[in-house]
Amino acid sequence: MTHSIPLxxxxxxxxxxxxxxxxTQGSLxxxxxxxxxxxxxxxxTPVLPKDVSNHWADDPAAAALGxxxxxxxxxxxxxxxxxxxxxxxxxxxxxxxxxxxxAGCHLPDHGFSDTRSIRGQISLGAGWxxxxxxxxxDIAQSKLLMWDGRHDALHNQVFGPIExxxxxxxxxxxxxxxxxxxxxxxxxxxFGAMPPLDDATRFPPLTGKAFGCAILDEQDRxxxxxxxxxxxxGAEYDGMASADQEAVTRVVVNVGKAIGxxxxxxxxxxxxxxxxxxGADPNALSxxxxxxxxxxxxxxxxxxxxxxxxxxDEKFHNVGLQPAIVATVFLDDNxxxxxxxxxxxxxxxxxxxxxxxxxxxxxxxxxxxxxxxGAFRTPxxxxxxxxxxxxHTGQMTNLDEVVLFFDHGGNxxxxxxxxxxxxxxLVPEERADLVAFLRSLTGPGPSAELRAAP
Numbered sequence: 001m002t003h004s005i006p007l008x009x010x011x012x013x014x015x016x017x018x019x020x021x022x023x024t025q026g027s028l029x030x031x032x033x034x035x036x037x038x039x040x041x042x043x044x045t046p047v048l049p050k051d052v053s054n055h056w057a058d059d060p061a062a063a064a065l066g067x068x069x070x071x072x073x074x075x076x077x078x079x080x081x082x083x084x085x086x087x088x089x090x091x092x093x094x095x096x097x098x099x100x101x102x103a104g105c106h107l108p109d110h111g112f113s114d115t116r117s118i119r120g121q122i123s124l125g126a127g128w129x130x131x132x133x134x135x136x137x138d139i140a141q142s143k144l145l146m147w148d149g150r151h152d153a154l155h156n157q158v159f160g161p162i163e164x165x166x167x168x169x170x171x172x173x174x175x176x177x178x179x180x181x182x183x184x185x186x187x188x189x190x191f192g193a194m195p196p197l198d199d200a201t202r203f204p205p206l207t208g209k210a211f212g213c214a215i216l217d218e219q220d221r222x223x224x225x226x227x228x229x230x231x232x233x234g235a236e237y238d239g240m241a242s243a244d245q246e247a248v249t250r251v252v253v254n255v256g257k258a259i260g261x262x263x264x265x266x267x268x269x270x271x272x273x274x275x276x277x278x279g280a281d282p283n284a285l286s287x288x289x290x291x292x293x294x295x296x297x298x299x300x301x302x303x304x305x306x307x308x309x310x311x312x313d314e315k316f317h318n319v320g321l322q323p324a325i326v327a328t329v330f331l332d333d334n335x336x337x338x339x340x341x342x343x344x345x346x347x348x349x350x351x352x353x354x355x356x357x358x359x360x361x362x363x364x365x366x367x368x369x370x371x372x373x374g375a376f377r378t379p380x381x382x383x384x385x386x387x388x389x390x391x392h393t394g395q396m397t398n399l400d401e402v403v404l405f406f407d408h409g410g411n412x413x414x415x416x417x418x419x420x421x422x423x424x425x426l427v428p429e430e431r432a433d434l435v436a437f438l439r440s441l442t443g444p445g446p447s448a449e450l451r452a453a454p
Contacts, residue, residue: 077212320419
């Protein structure tokens with residue numbers, strides 16, 4: 001692909017050098033800078049990468065089913081935390097059932113981020129989570145998922161929220177039975193016949209409050225002595241025949257494959273930056289945004305991690321984030337990040353090397369090293385200004401804070417160990433220009449049809 005040089009660049013390059021930082025950063029003087037910026041541009045018609053782990057990844061019928069399931073709250077158990085008080089920041093009242101869906105913490109009209117939960121930092125589902133719900137826009141571009149890489153495919157990621165006592169507070173057995181009760185015809189049109197989940201002699205019926213977690217240990221965020229219908233709980237699920245356990249898991253895997261097919265369609269889209277950098281619209285960016293673009297690939301070195309058209313290297317880094325009280329709920333003081341998350345993914349029988357995957361493309365790393373301690377994934381920056389907070393705990397609530405943090409080279413008291421960052425030495429005008437550039441990365445987002453419950 002060839003690109004024309006925007007007229008704005010040619011005009012700026014012709015300007016004389018100036019002693020002020022803001023002026024010098026406004027000129028794009030070198031071919032390497034132009035090439036680096038073009039590397040960040042999004043093609044007019046980007047191609048979704050193939051997901052070999054999901055045979056239905058690009059099946060429209062699967063995506064349509066996935067959209068219905070994305071908005072389905074019927075898989076969820078009781079709301080546990082007392083902060084579920086019926087206000088708009090909660091999904092219902094403590095003790096209520098069937099209130100948490102994927103869309104509850106990934107709001108379609110807000111970049112599929114959580115702007116609902118109080119303070120916009122971490123999510124309140126059945127209980128309080130421990131990390132910020134990431135945006136789902138352009139998630140198809142990632143193969144290792146979550147802040148810590150604990151899932152390697154969209155089809156196994158769904159087990160996380162379904163079985164988490166602080167998210168949906170459900171179980172895989174209950175989720176499968178609810179698909180049978182509520183979505184059987186749609187499911188079978190895509191995946192074929194379901195097992196007879198209404199046969200109580202094989203599949204113990206879980207209704208009302210007979211599943212999920214009724215008591216939550218607030219320290220460890222786990223259920224205390226409650227039957228849940230999940231593997232290893234010593235209760236309903238473990239008492240079933242192994243073939244029936246596998247059949248239940250297959251249903252929930254297919255739920256994940258359908259939701260994954262839908263989520264692959266969620267994109268930020270081309271932004272003013274793309275129109276400017278390719279020359280399609282030389283006037284798409286302001287002078288401050290142009291200076292910020294130059295800084296992004298130059299002095300600030302942001303593109304060393306925020307690289308490629310989606311502005312992420314898809315790797316994990318320790319940036320020295322200092323523990324802090326998050327959403328007045330907990331102290332983020334002992335999160336080991338990818339060192340634990342990736343190890344969990346590698347041992348997961350539902351990963352892409354397991355029997356429920358439709359293929360393995362080598363996405364699982366062969367080994368782990370000490371650099372992953374306290375490391376978290378590089379977030380994509382497309383549509384970044386739509387997010388209510390930033391970093392894996394949402395500690396920062398605006399882009400100015402984020403840029404200042406990276407300018408300082410992280411925090412010397414960050415956990416655990418030494419940050420990978422080094423101070424950048426930016427002046428206030430340069431930080432403002434970087435924020436202006438980040439705002440130029442906002443595209444139109446998904447269509448209204450994709451943002452609505454069917």
